[in-house]
Amino acid sequence: MAESKVSLKLLIDTKSKTVLFAEAGKDFVDFIFHILAMPLATAIRLLGKQGMVGCLSNLYDSLENLNDSYIQKGHNKDILLKPNAANLMTSVPLLLLNDKPTANNFYRCVHDCSNGYVTDEPTAICPSCRHLMNKNITYVAPPHVNQKSNEDGGFVKGVITYMVMDDLKVKPVSTISSITLLSEFNIKEIGALQEKEIKVGMNEALKLLKASLHSNKVLTTVFLNDI
Template sequence: MEILMASTSPSAATVSLKLMIDPKSNRLLFAEAGKDFVDFLFYIMSLPVGTVTRLLGKQATVGCIGNIYGSIENLDDSYFLSAPEKDMLLRPMLTNYAANVAFLLPSMQSSTHTNLYKCASRRCMNVTFEYNSRCLSNSTHGSMYQKLTFVNPTNGVPYSGGDADGGFVKGGVAYMIMDDLTVTSVSGTTIITLLKEFNVKDVSDLEEKVIAVGVNEGVELLKASMQTKTVLSSVFLVKKESSVKSEPLH
């Protein structure tokens, strides 16, 4: 079974997703993906709520989260204890895992308040964003004034494929992605069970579509994952045929 891998072209920041569709009912049975796409899906779980709200827009988020974001945005700076508090709520720092995951979301500038400070003790591991604040370590109780630089490897670092790049799951494995984004490993038993569940009697009747997933699709997947249980169908089955490579299975 072919394992789908990330594009290695610098100008094509996409990964591949293979959709298995019943053309008679235009129903998505499942998708097959490699490490790159699964890493991206799992990376979504590490995104701060503030980052998701910025990516999707205040009106696109579920419930009242957009209202909270807008309130922080509109509340005068004088009501916050200090400038870093407001900035870090609106532009939270992203996890470093982004450097090891398919780069399928727009680059988002993190808070500019990324300086860290520590006290003079070499043994103390406490750090803070606030310059000259008191260290709470029982051994020092000193002032935290020594500047440490926060290094964010996520800025502009695209995924290049392969286990050496980290991420979350193992490479060289085919993964099955259900329409509701449930992820499992591909196995013959799982596929047979699924075909019976969907009442598919002849596998040759199925249609295979290979989709190139880029930044636009990444944002659509993130949005759909918060709004529906049929994420892949809502994002990809409405795509124009010209953007999809389709071929029958034999």
Template sequence: MEETNVSLKLLIDTESQKVLFAEADKNFIDFLFHILALPVGTFIALLTKQGMVGSLGNIYESIENLSTNYLRPNVNKETLLKPIVHISGGGTGVPLLMPKVESSSRNLYRCSGSYSHSYVADDSKAKCPSCHSSMSDNLSFVDSPNANTAFSGERGYVKGVVTYMVMDDLVVKPMSTISSMTLLNRFNVKDVGALEEKVVDLGIDEGVKLLKASIRSKSALTDVFLPMLKQEVRQ
């Protein structure tokens, strides 16, 4: 992820105290889509065990507390607690809206006896199924070329020439005037004067709150940003 200015233009119904939808650019959409790429272990590390809903935090804590005597010799608990986040192509250039979680490194090895044996292992103590030599020759991972980067200089997941609409429940659609009017009818907005636009800037705190809201709420934008805006008014 990289440092990027990320903001949202919220359309708020002040009568119902609800965010109807937000207008967002590529940066915010890339961040939202990147959430799906995060392993569960990374979710828990970001939200802390105490902030987890349900029992996933207990599984995480159980692995932390379990003695390595109970693990198979080739199992490293760090690979479960700090899973590798590697997304080919799209994962680069995503805005930095979450704390960095150190991932355990993963190396790949091939047969040291013969390069013609097409086996790969992630443990240098593994034995080649063909010649039983150790799989100890280190391999380097090569990412696939990203067509978007090669031709347009863009990175991330979506194109930057489009403005996007993000619903309160984080449904993402391309923005259009017609869709905006349709939504106002769907929300049964009677008094347009009660609608208010607010631009909010997102940092790491808001990114983590959105991550938590995405797994426990159908009104993520309202839950995250309305309390923040009310607090700014009080100050």
């Protein structure tokens, strides 16, 4: 499947080498808003341990390397290491996550008792006939419910263009707000401004995620500098 990409239009001050703001559609805005809902473990796994600040990567490593014998029965480490990101996967095009948590196994009595007992521990004893409950059964997930609106899904509406600032502040685009911003940035030479349209894919999305944890000049960091 081809990589999903979204368009972004940057307004760059070539003198200060800074991205003043970007004009973005709903796909990009949906992505940056969904950063707020991303589990920490997912961010660590996406960025790599070297991309994290502080000691969170050590915490992740500790659980990843912990022997399964120390984990409570009925649980597995992926519950925390790979929290379910299904909502992000279905609603945000830039987050093509494919590492869902490992599903638990379920078992019933080897004699197929009609009492309907189920367990996630194959050494359990059937309360009815006292035999082992180690016959594997397959869990069937309910049909996927399409939660997209009548418009085009995601979180924000797609009928307008959004202004995304260098520090990821977001607001709807308007002519007045654009003029006001140029005044706030003390832009005196309009000729120094450059408009640049770019495509943002998974690679750029990861850089944006990383930069948002380190800097308040995210767009400049990602699109004008190396991180």
